[in-house]
Amino acid sequence: MFAEVAVPVYVRQTFTYQIPSHLEPLARVGCRVTVSLGKKTLTGFIVDLVEALHSDEIEVRDIEEVLDDEPIIGPVILELTRWMSDYYYAPWGECLRAALPAGATTISERLIAITDAGRAELAHGTSGGAPETKLAALELLAGVETASARLLEREFSKQKAAAIIRSLEREGFIRTWQKAGEAGLKPRLENAVRRAGDTDGDGKPLNERQQRVMAELEKREPLGLSRLLELTGVSSSVVRTLERRGIVQVFSREVRRDPLAHLDTTNETGVSLTSDQAAALDQILERLSTGTYSTFLLHGVTGSGKTEIYIKSIRAALNLGKSALMLVPEISLTPIFSRRLRAEFSDTLAMIHSSLSEGERIDEWKRVKSGHARVVIGTRSAVFAPLENIGLIIVDEEHDTSYKQEESPRYNGRDTAIMRGHQVGAVVVLGSATPSVESYSNAQAGKYSLLKLEKRYGERALATVETVDMREVFKRHGKQQVLSDELKAAIAENHARGEQTLILLNRRGFSAFLLCRSCGLAVPCPNCDVTLTYHRYDSSLQCHYCGYIRPVPRTCDACDGQYIQYIGLGTEQLEARLTELYPAMRIARLDRDTARRRGSLEQIIMEFASGGIDLLVGTQMIAKGHDFPNVTLVGVVSIDAGLALPDFRASERTFQLLAQVAGRAGRGARPGRVLIQTYHPEHYSVQCARSQSYEEFYRREMEFRRAMSYPPFSVLINILVHHKQHETARELAEEVARHLREQAREHHLRVLGPAPAPLARLKGEHRVQILIKARSRSPAREALDIAMDRVIADGHSPRSIAIEVDPVNLM
Numbered sequence: 001m002f003a004e005v006a007v008p009v010y011v012r013q014t015f016t017y018q019i020p021s022h023l024e025p026l027a028r029v030g031c032r033v034t035v036s037l038g039k040k041t042l043t044g045f046i047v048d049l050v051e052a053l054h055s056d057e058i059e060v061r062d063i064e065e066v067l068d069d070e071p072i073i074g075p076v077i078l079e080l081t082r083w084m085s086d087y088y089y090a091p092w093g094e095c096l097r098a099a100l101p102a103g104a105t106t107i108s109e110r111l112i113a114i115t116d117a118g119r120a121e122l123a124h125g126t127s128g129g130a131p132e133t134k135l136a137a138l139e140l141l142a143g144v145e146t147a148s149a150r151l152l153e154r155e156f157s158k159q160k161a162a163a164i165i166r167s168l169e170r171e172g173f174i175r176t177w178q179k180a181g182e183a184g185l186k187p188r189l190e191n192a193v194r195r196a197g198d199t200d201g202d203g204k205p206l207n208e209r210q211q212r213v214m215a216e217l218e219k220r221e222p223l224g225l226s227r228l229l230e231l232t233g234v235s236s237s238v239v240r241t242l243e244r245r246g247i248v249q250v251f252s253r254e255v256r257r258d259p260l261a262h263l264d265t266t267n268e269t270g271v272s273l274t275s276d277q278a279a280a281l282d283q284i285l286e287r288l289s290t291g292t293y294s295t296f297l298l299h300g301v302t303g304s305g306k307t308e309i310y311i312k313s314i315r316a317a318l319n320l321g322k323s324a325l326m327l328v329p330e331i332s333l334t335p336i337f338s339r340r341l342r343a344e345f346s347d348t349l350a351m352i353h354s355s356l357s358e359g360e361r362i363d364e365w366k367r368v369k370s371g372h373a374r375v376v377i378g379t380r381s382a383v384f385a386p387l388e389n390i391g392l393i394i395v396d397e398e399h400d401t402s403y404k405q406e407e408s409p410r411y412n413g414r415d416t417a418i419m420r421g422h423q424v425g426a427v428v429v430l431g432s433a434t435p436s437v438e439s440y441s442n443a444q445a446g447k448y449s450l451l452k453l454e455k456r457y458g459e460r461a462l463a464t465v466e467t468v469d470m471r472e473v474f475k476r477h478g479k480q481q482v483l484s485d486e487l488k489a490a491i492a493e494n495h496a497r498g499e500q501t502l503i504l505l506n507r508r509g510f511s512a513f514l515l516c517r518s519c520g521l522a523v524p525c526p527n528c529d530v531t532l533t534y535h536r537y538d539s540s541l542q543c544h545y546c547g548y549i550r551p552v553p554r555t556c557d558a559c560d561g562q563y564i565q566y567i568g569l570g571t572e573q574l575e576a577r578l579t580e581l582y583p584a585m586r587i588a589r590l591d592r593d594t595a596r597r598r599g600s601l602e603q604i605i606m607e608f609a610s611g612g613i614d615l616l617v618g619t620q621m622i623a624k625g626h627d628f629p630n631v632t633l634v635g636v637v638s639i640d641a642g643l644a645l646p647d648f649r650a651s652e653r654t655f656q657l658l659a660q661v662a663g664r665a666g667r668g669a670r671p672g673r674v675l676i677q678t679y680h681p682e683h684y685s686v687q688c689a690r691s692q693s694y695e696e697f698y699r700r701e702m703e704f705r706r707a708m709s710y711p712p713f714s715v716l717i718n719i720l721v722h723h724k725q726h727e728t729a730r731e732l733a734e735e736v737a738r739h740l741r742e743q744a745r746e747h748h749l750r751v752l753g754p755a756p757a758p759l760a761r762l763k764g765e766h767r768v769q770i771l772i773k774a775r776s777r778s779p780a781r782e783a784l785d786i787a788m789d790r791v792i793a794d795g796h797s798p799r800s801i802a803i804e805v806d807p808v809n810l811m
Contacts, residue, residue, distance in 0.1 A: 302663020
């Protein structure tokens, strides 16, 4: 018996392994296995079983171990990841790994042991090349029987440790081998206590502390040991004494790590539907009852009540005996939705997203797989939740770029959700106040059914949107202003009325960069072609792309000048300025810096919702999905940088951000007002956001896309060649482009580039970009397949070539 195994490495093929006879009863499609690949031992996935090979001359290795008693990947997810691998040009093993919670797959660990020759070398005190480092390494290894490579990495740098290991192994002073790490999905266990039946133990009377323990167990049992000790105020020795006397039993049990246990859902209630909501819901329920695939685009203005339609659709799916999946783009939205959904669906709800601890993710995943949870809410990766019998899939804020994964596998969660619905015959609902141009085009073409909610719930008016021309503000003051007079006055008036304000600035940090006024140097990131952003909260300079952090210099690195100036504005500085201007106001900030500590994001949102904060300043995290009835003023500071990005979607993203944040104002009984500060008030994305006309924006944007042959009028594939050496990246990109151009005429496509990427160096690597434009996807993929086969045949590694199908970010 042989197995086809997909492994999470950068190859698109699967590998054939023989199944040893003793493992044949365990080996099933969807099970994890450990296999050796090259010199490594990896966790892979069985994707097919075959009785025999076509040729007896093929030598195959054995599977080393089967890790699962039952398949961990079901047939639906197996087929979905197969489609992902093909569509997004990604290794199947990486797609399967993405479908499981973190920790379910592990790479091998390199182990090291010193040899007799190594001990002799250490005793002699000499070794060739670099005796001080080699002797130090041998001395570390001599003190243990076996060691992980991490032992040397802690002593030296990772790169230096690798060189030392290679040298010592080559000289015979050490031996190395690979060992598979532990695969995750382990439950959390705790000690629990219960009574031992009718026995009274050894007949001795119980003392007062022992009586307290037994009285608590009579109320409810079993109880976790730590909880029992907390309730009774006794030490663990009291319980252990009762155990020795045979009166209680202490045992180990699995404990669920519940990420929603802290939620207070007592005040969460539903509302009755408007006629427009009811009409939209009726169409969804009609398709849901037939059990056939269909996709709806629910285009509702902000505050129109899309959430109520989602909840009632989920309830209908459960009543039909089916399960439901709801995706949201940002973790910041899950506290709002999960609170409401927990109130509606209790323990049948599970939550899956990357901010959960590894244990919480594993426990939620297991509850879904076992069928205990039939409703899942989560971010992009929740599309792989192992739900059975899915009847409904909801993708809220379907336009959001957060659904696109930027690392391999580079899939789009929204489009993958649509494919999952198609495969299982589910109803898919895409919801947005500002749909993506591609989705709205699909609805206009009849591929999706369009549902529209054109009025806010309760007949509330949309907020009044005004623009403030910052060119005029500059003329008025003779210098650049962070906040216009109009916005400052509006904030003060709003606070005087007891109403709340949101201020959007889509750039975190204190200042965009530091500048030496003596020589003009801006402190660059050593790994990326960007300047470092100043963060005052920890007095650091940070790169928002690679994570590099360094202290703020006292003097200029280049000229030793002492005149350092902070240039540009970030949310941290804006918060400080607002606090100075309005000392009586309670002001807070919400961005990735303040949300870094676990639970802080939800705490800030809930405090603002309860009225504990008067003004909240933040990045795009505050712009969507939130319902704050007392917010009547929204200010937008500096949206022009987004318009200037070298990306054909810059106008669309600007319009969506403005329309979404404008939708936070006036959702309660009082009207809302929005002030947009901009140097480009005449731009059509700003004008359409001001009039809050999605249809007009769509018309103008489609004219631009048609003229430039951008999606939906073409298919794009972005090829990014990256390497630490600029010349190597450039030469490889030219070879890829040459092979593509050989296919261009036959496959009716255009090949643009190679050219330096807008961010030409990122995370220490030089990046060169090639863009394929085609009328349809099939010929583009055929040409790409042929070109990549030729590039690999020429001896180039595919590791340096990142391929993104349907890119949403060309930076």
